Amino acid sequence: MELDLGARLKIVRLRHQLSQRALAKKAGVANATISLIESGNTSPSVSALKRILAGIPMTLAEFFSDELPNMQSEVFYRAESLTEISGGEGISYRQIGSAKAGHMLQILYETYEVGADTGLNMLQHEGEEGGVILSGRLEVTVGESTRVLGVGDAYYFNSNMPHRFRNAGSQPCTLVSSCSPPTF
Template identity: 50%
Template sequence: MDIGHKLRTIRKQRGLSQRELAARAGLTNGTISLIEKNRTSPSVASLKSLLDAIPISMAEFFSTLEESQAPKVFYKAEEFTEIAPVSEGQVSLRQLGNAEHHALQVLHETYPAGADTGPELLSHNGEEAGIVVRGSIEVTVDGNVAVLNAGDGYLFDSRLPHRFRNLGDAICVVVSACTPPSF
C-alpha cells in the first residue's frame, strides 16, 4: 500500500492543507510532506495522531474491500492487511479481515528487537487485549509498566495512554484484539 499517496488523497478530500493537518496532529509541515512523498515512514503513534487529526480510524484508512457478497470467514496469512508502515526494524501490525465490517479488530503484531510503537503514547476508544506468542514486550498503560513474556497477556481500556516496546534481542510476536475497531 502506498501510505503517502493514500494520506495525501484523504487529506485533500477532507479539505485539509499540510499545515493544518500538521498543526492538528502536533507534527511539522515538513514531516507531513516527507510522509506523503514516501520518503519517511511514520511511527505507529505518529500515524495514529495524523489519522485522529483528519479524523479517520486506522481500520478505515487500511480497509480493504471484501470482494464476495458472502462474508469472508477464513484468511490466509498473505490476505491480512498491513496497517503499520513496514520498513526494516519497525513494528508490523497485520489486521485480520476488514475491521469496518466487524465489532472486533484482530491484529498479528511483530516487534523486531528494539522496536516500539513510538515515543508518543497511544490512546483511542475501546478496549484491547493481547497475548504474547513469542519473545517479550514492555507494555506501559497509564504509567504502569510490565514486561510480558510468551504466554502472558494484557487487557485494558484503550483510552488510557499506552505504549509497546521490545527491549529484548529477539523478535516479539503478539496477537491482540480491540473492540470496537478503533485503532
Template identity: 45%
Template sequence: MAIDIGERLKTIRKMHNLSQRELSRRAGVTNSTISLIEQNRVSPSIDSLKKVLAALPMSLIDFFTMDMKPKQDSFFSREDLVELSDGGSSLLLVGATRRNRKLRVLHEIYAPGSGSGENMISHEGEESGVVIKGTIQITLGTEVRDLKEGEAYYIDSLMPHSFRNVSDEECQIVSAATPPNF
C-alpha cells in the first residue's frame, strides 16, 4: 500500500482552499509542476516537494506521517459529551466516539475581539476544546461556526483552523492538543 503522493497533495491543497496556481505562486514553483505531481505523472524531487509543502505550511515529516483518516464528527452539542469521574473532580470527555485519541487539555481565555491570529493553523495531529464561558467563532476550512457555552469541537489539526471572540464579553475555552504530555 504505497502512499499516493499526488492524491495526498491534492487533498491537502483543497483543505486550504487553494488553486494549483495560488499554491504554486506561494511555493515558488509553476502551476504545471503542481498539476503533474497531483496526477502522479512525475516523481517530484525532494527540493520541489519541500518547497510546495513549505507554502502550506507543512513539513516533510508530517506529509509522510499523516494518515488520511475517515471523516468524523467535528462539532458536538452538550449532550454529545461523555462525563468521566476523576477522583473528586468530573471531566467532560469530548469526541468519545473517536478512536485512538491522544490529547492534552488546556484552558484559554479570549478577550473581546481577540483570536488565534490572522492565518489559519495546520499541522499533523488532533485538537479539541470546550467553551466554558462566552462565545467563540471557529473557522474550520471553509466552515464557520459559533460555539456557545457548553458546546465543543474536535477536529483534525491538519484542517486549517482559527479562533476569534467576536462578542463583547470574555470567552474561555478548555482546549486540548496532541501529542499528550499527561
C-alpha cells in the first residue's frame, strides 16, 4: 500500500482544525518539522510520528488505517488486506483489522529489515504488549533490560516502560505482536 505520509498528516491536522504551529506546540516539536513532513521533504521515525500524533491525539493505527465500515464484522483477513501502519525506514507494521472498529486488542505482523531500529527515543504508551519471533533475531530493550530473541522466543511487558526494538541479525526479522488496548 503506497501512502503519502505528509499529505495524510496534513489532512488529519486540518480535520482537527490545527495549524502547523499549533500541532507543533502540542507535540513538542519544531514548527519546521511539521512543515518538512507535510511537504514530503523528510520522513519521521516511528517514535517522532507517534509524538506528533499525540498532539492531535491519535494513535499510529488510527492514522494509517483505512476507514472501511465493514471491517468490524470481518473475521478473516488475507495477507494483502492487512493495513500498513508504519512510517519508519526498514520497518513494516501490518495491522490485522481496523483500529477504528472499537477493538480492545491490536494484532500486528511486523517485519524489521537488517539494521532496522525503532529509534534512540524509546517508545512508551499505555497498555501491555507481547510478541513471538517467527524468523530472524530481534533485540528488545525494556527499561534497563536488553535481550536478543530468536525464532520461537517471545516477549511480554507493560508498555508504560520505555522500550525499543532493533533487528540484531543478518536477515530480516518477522514477528506477530499484540497490544491491549490498541495504542499504536
